Amino acid sequence: xxxxxxxxxxxxxxxxxxxxxxxxxxxxxxxxxxxxxxxxxxxxxxxxxxxxxxxxxxxxxxxxxxxxxxxxxxxxxxxxxxxxxxxxxxxxxxxxxxxxxxxxxxxxxxxxxxxxxxxxxxxxxxxxxxxxxxxxxxxxxxxxxxxxxxxxxxxxxxxxxxxxxxxxxxxxxxxxxxxxxxxxxxxxxxxxxxxxxxxxxxxxxxxxxxxxxxxxxxxxxxxxxxxxxxxxxxxxxxxxxxxxxxxxxxxxxxxxxxxxxxxxxxxxxxxxxxxxxxxxxxxxxxxxxxxxxxxxxxxxxxxxxxxxxxxxxxxxxxxxxxxxxxxxx
Amino acid sequence: xxxxxxxxxxxxxxxxxxxxxxxxxxxxxxxxxxxxxxxxxxxxxxxxxxxxxxxxxxxxxxxxxxxxxxxxxxxxxxxxxxxxxxxxxxxxxxxxxxxxxxxxxxxxxxxxxxxxxxxxxxxxxxxxxxxxxxxxxxxxxxxxxxxxxxxxxxxxxxxxxxxxxxxxx
Numbered sequence: 001x002x003x004x005x006x007x008x009x010x011x012x013x014x015x016x017x018x019x020x021x022x023x024x025x026x027x028x029x030x031x032x033x034x035x036x037x038x039x040x041x042x043x044x045x046x047x048x049x050x051x052x053x054x055x056x057x058x059x060x061x062x063x064x065x066x067x068x069x070x071x072x073x074x075x076x077x078x079x080x081x082x083x084x085x086x087x088x089x090x091x092x093x094x095x096x097x098x099x100x101x102x103x104x105x106x107x108x109x110x111x112x113x114x115x116x117x118x119x120x121x122x123x124x125x126x127x128x129x130x131x132x133x134x135x136x137x138x139x140x141x142x143x144x145x146x147x148x149x150x151x152x153x154x155x156x157x158x159x160x161x162x163x164x165x166x167x168x169x170x171x172x173x174x175x176x177x178x179x180x181x182x183x184x185x186x187x188x189x190x191x192x193x194x195x196x197x198x199x200x201x202x203x204x205x206x207x208x209x210x211x212x213x214x215x216x217x218x219x220x221x222x223x224x225x226x227x228x229x230x231x232x233x234x235x236x237x238x239x240x241x242x243x244x245x246x247x248x249x250x251x252x253x254x255x256x257x258x259x260x261x262x263x264x265x266x267x268x269x270x271x272x273x274x275x276x277x278x279x280x281x282x283x284x285x286x287x288x289x290x291x292x293x294x295x296x297x298x299x300x301x302x303x304x305x306x307x308x309x310x311x312x313x314x315x316x317x318x319x320x321x322x323x324x325x326x327x328x329x
Numbered sequence: 330x331x332x333x334x335x336x337x338x339x340x341x342x343x344x345x346x347x348x349x350x351x352x353x354x355x356x357x358x359x360x361x362x363x364x365x366x367x368x369x370x371x372x373x374x375x376x377x378x379x380x381x382x383x384x385x386x387x388x389x390x391x392x393x394x395x396x397x398x399x400x401x402x403x404x405x406x407x408x409x410x411x412x413x414x415x416x417x418x419x420x421x422x423x424x425x426x427x428x429x430x431x432x433x434x435x436x437x438x439x440x441x442x443x444x445x446x447x448x449x450x451x452x453x454x455x456x457x458x459x460x461x462x463x464x465x466x467x468x469x470x471x472x473x474x475x476x477x478x479x480x481x482x483x484x485x486x487x488x489x490x491x492x493x494x495x496x497x498x
Contacts, residue, residue: 037334037336038336038339048337048338048341051337051338051341052336052337052338053338054338054342055336055338055339057336057339059339060339060342060343060346063343063346064346067346067349067350067353070350070354070358071353071354071357074353074354074357074358075357077358077362078357078358078361078362081361081362081365083365083368083369083372085365092358092362093362093365093366096358096359096362096363096366097362097366100363100366113363116359116363117351117354117355117359118351120354120359121347121350121351121354121355124354125347125350181343184339184343185334185335186335186336186339186340186342186343187343189335189340189343190340190343190344190346190347191343191347193340193344194344194347194348194351
């Protein structure tokens with residue numbers, strides 16, 4: 001209790017209380033409109049035939065921004081490379097090396113080097129996107145739709161009309177310029193597809209097409225006349241194929257769900273109590289963003305390792321037991 | 330709230346974005362950094378190996394020097410021993426030579442002495458014979474004829490020579 005009566009502590013507590021009150025009274029804005037789909041920023045730019053029209057959405061802009069940030073860091077780190085690293089090079093090298101060690105530890109030296117670029121890119125892109133999504137400006141600055149215009153006030157600056165939602169208003173929403181890339185289902189889905197395409201490619205290139213595809217469609221024992229086991233193999237192959245497809249879905253929705261839920265959580269928290277209370281949730285979202293990036297990358301790595309390792313063990317075991325049986329007889 | 334849906338052009342755009350990022354990062358980030366990491370680890374390995382090599386070399390050369398010192402020491406020892414031996418031999422030889430020379434000198438001197446003595450004896454004998462004849466002539470001037478005289482002298486000389494020889498030996 002004596003701790004609480006120290007002047008400094010009292011001051012901090014009073015400040016927090018003040019911020020809470022001020023936030024609660026003056027800074028409560030309208031609750032953010034929660035859109036599942038990324039909002040279009042442009043009219044349809046060009047048509048892709050039966051696929052639809054290409055529209056630049058705010059999540060695509062955010063993805064571009066993440067790419068630019070990553071590129072900037074990479075260029076800064078590798079522009080003047082020295083054997084004895086310094087500054088940015090040292091920082092980026094440390095991250096890359098840590099991740100390389102992780103990948104090589106799981107997949108071995110040779111495969112690790114093959115898997116590394118994809119796995120690292122997934123990790124870096126998701127991490128950058130997630131963390132950038134927490135920056136101020138994401139979700140709060142944007143276009144104003146025709147219907148919403150009534151809730152806005154405007155002022156003019158060098159000929160441009162700028163609109164804003166006045167303090168105390170509980171109506172109105174913008175179409176944000178930036179929306180955390182992974183809160184658009186298409187981004188995780190794109191990465192999940194890429195990851196699985198690479199995983200299948202690695203599996204095929206390591207085991208050969210027929211050997212690899214026998215994981216999903218195995219008729220060897222059926223052709224040998226072993227009807228019951230043959231049908232079991234067919235069934236297992238079907239289950240494997242479904243599992244493979246389910247991976248895409250689980251990849252996509254795990255990342256999308258976590259990050260989207262995080263956005264909603266932050267939006268709701270800042271709607272309820274705009275200041276102070278929301279800070280720990282930002283910490284939580286930083287953590288979640290990192291963990292999701294790591295999970296996506298490591299799962300890709302694990303699937304790749306499983307794919308290249310082959311799946312004929314049970315047959316080998318069976319062959320060995322048969323051999324033992326015949327020699328015993 | 331819109332429906333949850335896949336926006337195909339958006340999806341394709343994101344796939345292209347991601348592929349682009351993958352390629353860019355591969356060339357801008359992973360390749361140079363992995364090369365640098367490899368180079369560095371290679372360098373570290375090399376320098377460690379070199380250090381090991383240098384250490385080994387130093388050890389070997391130390392061993393070498395030790396061995397050489399040992400050999401030199403032994404050689405020196407051998408040289409000293411040899412020199413002593415040679416000195417000893419030379420000394421012995423010199424001594425022997427001197428001994429031989431001395432002996433030769435002694436023999437020679439003895440021979441000389443012998444010869445000189447023989448000579449002296451001969452001279453003495455001759456003188457003695459002459460003296461004896463002279464004396465005898467004086468003593469028995471006429472009592473003896475020439476023939477008997479010579480005979481007598483002869484006898485005396487032989488006797489004396491016998492005596493001298495037996496005396497000598």
